[in-house]
Amino acid sequence: MHKAPKLATKLFHWASGQAQNEDLLGDLQELYEDKLESKGEFRARLFYWLEVIKLSFSYALRKRKKDRSFSNYYSGQKLNTMILNYIKISIRNIKKQKLFTGLNVFGLALGMSVALLCLAMVSDLKQFDRFHQDSEDIYRITTKLTTSGDRNHFASSPPALAELLRNSTQQITNSAVINDHFFPTIKSLGEPIQMYGYYTEPSFLELFDFKLQRGNANVIDNPRSVIITHELAEKLFNSTDVIGKTVETERDGIFEIGGVLAPFPQRTHFKFDLLANISGTNRGNNIGAAGWTDFSGNYFYFKSEASKGDLETMVGNLGQSGQAFFDLESSQASYHIQAITEINPGPNYSDRIGVIFGYDGLLYFIGVSLMVLIPACFNYINMAIANTLNRTKEIGIRKIIGSPNKFIIRQFLVETIIVCIISLLLSTVLFNLIKGEFTSMLVGAEALTFEMTPLVIIMFLGFAILTGLVTGVLPALYLARIAPISAINNRTSNKKVSISGFRKGLLVFQFILSLSFMIGIGVVLRQYSHTITYDPGFAKENRIILPLESNNVAVLQNELQAINGVEDISFSSNIPGLPLNKTNYFYSDDLTDSILVREVYISEEFIDKMNLKMVWGESQLSNIQFEQVLVNEKLLSLLNNIENNPQDSLIRQLADKQVQIVGIVADYNHEPLNERIEPMVMRLNESAYNYAIIELNGVNGDATLANIEAAWNKLQPESQFQPRYLESIVAQSYDFMFTAMKIFGFLALISITISSLGLLGMVVYSTENRRKEVAIRKILGANAMTLFGNLSGMFLKLWLIALLIAIPGAYFFYDNLFVNIYNKFSGGVHFAEVFVSSLLTIIIGLSAIFWQSRRIIRINPAENLRND
């Protein structure tokens, strides 16, 4: 026998795969011998090669390979039966391994919950503003302004351009101009209500599907009429039958209610409480330069069936006529068209109107959810691979019966998907628990409904299946690779005791995450107690705040002063310790610009009674020639000529009024500690008081309160007596920190759980692989403790690495974060939270190791050795 070309034979073997090719090779060999005799070696070899190639692609071989890959037990055509079978086996396996499944389901559910929130939010945002009729045809103009290299994109557009567009084209079927600089403060009991309104025109209600419940759209042609929302009507009057009633505002005068809107879907970027006439104010001005360059807060929405590109060109051309005005400000303006359905989620433009969830915020959120989800998926992979030992026999038998690799891969994919779907159920429960918290902490999130529509449910399911596929593919490939013989012998190909560097890195990463989140809880807790105990500069003990209804201050003061236990009474427009919502412009001769100042109205006694310190001047105010005001040190520091010029008359201008500075108050935190101390002006004005601040002598507070209530009821029989202690009001204003703590707590809980699960997976993996080693050590006389120490060595090393990275990282991160948020800062990360979180992680880690190693150590060593 002569040797046939070796490489060709090899190639043929490779091409045959598992198919039987003995007879074919025999035929080839015979033919080769014949050719060798008749045609010589070269021709024979060439012939052999050609025959091999032809045979490799022949139907004969294909058919044999196909036959080979299916035994009698598996029929490739009946996929449905197979899938049912996969599901059946998966469910049996899941039932068999309750602990593993439980850990996996729990881990994945935690990991998926944040991602579900993210998914539901995106799906909600996609629905925004779709309820308007022909919402695809509604657009707005946005403006891109380039000033000496600085580029800025505004959601607003010049009103002059809107006017031009309306007059010059027939393509626009409907349009509305909006100006959102309308923040009326409505006077009501106690606290004035800050409202958000739009100046617009009646076509607003035609362009958008905001239906009127009462009245008609044309009422806002009248400058003193407003249309209010259903919610506002309920809030102000407890009824929607309010046509003709009036609302009194602090700065914008009295409005008559001309219409009430029916409740409308929350999923819109518009956010308003009332609509008023745009031309009734000076803001609709669109002539000349002001109409072009002074466009802040002006928006133009329109409906057109023309294509977006055409509209953009048209607007661009029309916009050319205003460029001359922009040239004066050495800037360049260009205009773009944005569909109303593309606003959410959309780009973050400046000068925006309403609720916008920008791409960047959304990306950040997706990042956080992936940061939680990915470790959970890796855990599953880790655990599934660690769990291989329990599955090898099953795989071996399946392969021997004739199952091809892809069946085993499918089996594991189906199993992972089932686990993911079970996790989804748990995750949906979690999702429903956290979505309330989530909406309460996100600005504008009340527009998100998180409704469980069929579409959302399908998306959730799709997400679970996708997670299952992505997560399951790695363990499935790993398991399918096991050769049947070694599988049946329980000898996995990978007998390594060590764990790959990648998985170690993953564990370190998980430790870092949980350590940082735990330190975060500590930091927020410390910050909270710091803010509560911090001295804001005013006295808050033993003081009661009473919301005022009528302005008859003197009478109330006399009545209350007579009550035994009441030390003093003062009045103010705002509760100290809460945000100030009134601002005004302060002008000084030495400054070209005005200063934006906070305004607070106080009674004469306020400074004394709140224990505020004066730096200079007197605290008594009067209103004789000029209005006398007090300013704080912060405002003083912005005025530069006072110190240089002591003869200065201290007459300044506040808004359009001359005022005289008579005193300077030492800086104190009138606003919560997360606000910096801003320039502040304190004015005297009886009619502006909203609260009475009553100082008690601290003896028998309840009796005093009862007396005050009696007096109050005599004076104001029809209104409720609602006293609150200043201290508790101030404490309540920091409730938002609890939300931060909840977030940190939740994230810490998730990442600690996930990293513990990951650790457990690794511990199981390494202990299972070390059965024999442990058995031999035990026979040689090792006791439980030394074995335990041996196993935990690796973990301790990883834990130390995590500590080395996490602690400096946490110091850096939290210090920067909190310095930015709070101006009174507790000092950030302390030893206590580092210590506690380190201790907690190591306890969790060691107990996982202890649990697993105890399990393996307790097995009789003879048992472990005999099995091999």
Added chain:
Amino acid sequence: MKGYLGEFEELVLLTIANLAEEAYGTTILEMIEQQANRKMSLGALHSTLTRLEEKGFLVSYLGEPTAKRGGRRKRYFEITQSAKEALNNMKSLRDELWQNSKINLSVG
């Protein structure tokens, strides 16, 4: 299609019938090459054999290994009853067509 026999398939079946006990890949190929003077590859032949087996005209079994084949076994082929029927049908159809031919088909 069970009953249908292609021209080449018919040729292969008849060759196997001629070879009787000695019908396996190489002999079939060589005989066809000599008798019919047709060049063809082993792959093409085996594909046809496989198709005939699927149709139920052939059965195959593995024989003994021989030294010439490098110790590999031969796969012998045998025709089945249904193959005989199909060949007969084919032949009678041809005979009938020959007989009923209105043109004289004889050459020379």
